Amino acid sequence: MKSLEANKAEYERLIEVFKAHDIGYFFYNGGGDSADTCLKVSQLSESMGYPIQAIHVPKTVDNDLPVTDNCPGFGSVAKYIAVSTMEASFDVASMCATSTKIFVLEVMGRHAGWIAAAGGLVDDSIPVVILFPEIDFDEAKFLAKVDANVKEFGYCTIVVSEGTKWPDGRFLAEQGTRDDFGHAQLGGAAPVVANLIKDALGYKYHWAVADYLQRSARHLASESDVEQAYALGEAAVNMALEGKNSVMPAIIRTSNNPYTWEIGSGELKDIANVEKMMPMDYISDDGFGITDACREYLQPLIEGENYPPYKNGLPDYVVMKKEMVEKKLPSFEV
């Protein structure tokens, strides 16, 4: 939601509903925007004299919340991207002598390259070029790098973030073309990159856009991620029972290798509207890969496999019933 001033009636209604149903704990699960809403609910409850304990529970594949080592959801997306990059690369490698030499995988991350960085977790027998949103796209340098990989390895895999931009600030995904009806064609960054390579170097390509597949792929969850998600949920409940308010439980990393961590916490005022960007020393000097420091950070987050139960060949996921409690207040019109 927007600011308290702009949405005062909605926020007040929230508190009224809490009051009517005798709700004292408010848990909000999400990223930076949710943390901000959670903070506002807590502030308003104070100013309205109704005691709500607002606890934010971190969860975002963007991995951009401060204080916490990482955000639940991210480790599993990173695992999905690393595994997919590896598997598709083997596919291309098997045919590259006589056919497709280029594979482009577009991944999420409009502002930060955390997800794209996961493509760098494959071992160095696989030539991967990463395009980060943090680094202006340098076409000539990129094409030279791709060509060098094809000449050395026979093929090249490119992991491109949806947020990668030209030096003038336009997204690669903005093709600037229109169809017969004058509609802008939104084609994704992957086909743009693939076509640039084809035009300049003549290599045959394939491309994929993972989109929601990457963030919903519970079938390939990281055990580390699942374990931390449960631990943070439990910690949130305990913090509520301890009377805490306007806080978020967090993962505090205590060692890289072996990876050890403990539960800590942060104040929402230090978390709301703060985006944790990828440190520049996580990106290699040429701008197309990850450094050892980045690998040390990411590696533990994809460790372990946590498979769902299956039924008839498909995951047997729990679906919430979402039964509404009886309404106690008159209807509210926005």
Add this chain to the structure above:
Amino acid sequence: MKSLEANKAEYERLIEVFKAHDIGYFFYNGGGDSADTCLKVSQLSESMGYPIQAIHVPKTVDNDLPVTDNCPGFGSVAKYIAVSTMEASFDVASMCATSTKIFVLEVMGRHAGWIAAAGGLVDDSIPVVILFPEIDFDEAKFLAKVDANVKEFGYCTIVVSEGTKWPDGRFLAEQGTRDDFGHAQLGGAAPVVANLIKDALGYKYHWAVADYLQRSARHLASESDVEQAYALGEAAVNMALEGKNSVMPAIIRTSNNPYTWEIGSGELKDIANVEKMMPMDYISDDGFGITDACREYLQPLIEGENYPPYKNGLPDYVVMKKEMVEKKLPSFEV
């Protein structure tokens, strides 16, 4: 390779190489084109008086070889598409009240809708509309179906085959647009479908193109598929040892439910250049879904999970060393 006449020198060289290395068995693993090459090698060996036993081992995600119940590789792709359709649908369902209502997943299959059909394996609590290459795209009927799903379920998932065509025969993926340099924009069928919906119905969308991810996803292999792949490989070796030639081992289905099968075989002359299309009674009357007959056929092929071993969070796949034997013949120039 092309016909014996067009590539006579290459085929003869093959036989010469076999002779020089005392090779008597030729196993060729692939789809319809490979079966054809395998048949030609067998014919030529006969006409050149050098006895080669040519055995074709079926393997193609296109699932279009005759004689065999299905083709190794297909069951795992079908599982990947069914699981991905399910997972992404849950993602959309969770947000559809206030945000994205449409998810479009583009899948492989330029000629036949076998892979697209797998999107219909999710249970009917998930609204899926399938666009098959076998059915001319009827825009008005499609939009009405999507709109009805959004009104009933709150969202709609579309699985579109890369081979889906307009009534005039053009692929949906051909956008007919060019960039600033006059290059044709190849954007895939998914963004075209997504934009059609947005323009006509105003619904917010996301789209994905699975491309190689779907056919290289060994991490999500179907146990049934893996079991049959090994069984066919073993059968091919046994057929060679029994002196067979110009044949292909095949899966013969003996019962749907419970699914039972045995190893049979076919003659390459009945297999080469024969494409097994999807029976029309596998596609529902409205053209947007699968029938019970199709579900009975597909369901056993995605049963069971066969996970690879993992190391450091990534699959520990076997990589062939591909060591060449010493060359015995002088070099050959094409």
